[in-house]
Amino acid sequence: MKTKKEATKIIEILKEYYPDCTCSLDFTTPFEMLIAVMLSAQCTDERVNKTTPDLFSKYNTPETLAKAELEELEQIIHPCGFYKNKAKNMKACSQKLLDDFDRDCAK
Numbered sequence: 341m342k343t344k345k346e347a348t349k350i351i352e353i354l355k356e357y358y359p360d361c362t363c364s365l366d367f368t369t370p371f372e373m374l375i376a377v378m379l380s381a382q383c384t385d386e387r388v389n390k391t392t393p394d395l396f397s398k399y400n401t402p403e404t405l406a407k408a409e410l411e412e413l414e415q416i417i418h419p420c421g422f423y424k425n426k427a428k429n430m431k432a433c434s435q436k437l438l439d440d441f442d443r444d445c446a447k
Contacts, residue, residue, distance in 0.1 A: 365389065371437075372396055375405070378430055383420040391420050406434035 354361075364385040367373040372392070379388045395416050399405040405413075413427035420426065 366392060368396075369400065371402060372400055374433070375430055378433070379417060379420045379426060381426070382422060387420055391417055402434040402437040406431055406438055 363373070365373065365376040365380060366389045367376050375395070376388055376392055379391065395413075398416075399408050399413070408431065410427055410431065413430065414423045417423045417426055417430075
């Protein structure tokens with residue numbers, strides 16, 4: 341519990357110092373944010389935001405992304421770089437969410 345309280349305090353301090361701070365990635369659900377952040381490694385947020393509309397129109401839940409064909413994911417996310425590893429890790433992450441948290445993870 342101490343760690344959660346410490347994290348909450350840190351967030352409060354950051355909000356005080358940076359009240360207008362926002363995330364520049366486009367997403368509509370926590371799952372989409374997770375995937376966008378994964379894509380943002382070694383990539384610009386601008387490039388991620390150009391790539392995710394196509395990705396999320398087909399795969400916007402752990403269920404759909406876990407079942408996606410790896411080659412199709414690679415093709416969609418290719419502009420973000422490191423697409424082979426990112427596609428593999430996105431699928432594995434989606435499956436892990438389903439295995440460990442069932443449907444609660446998409447909310």
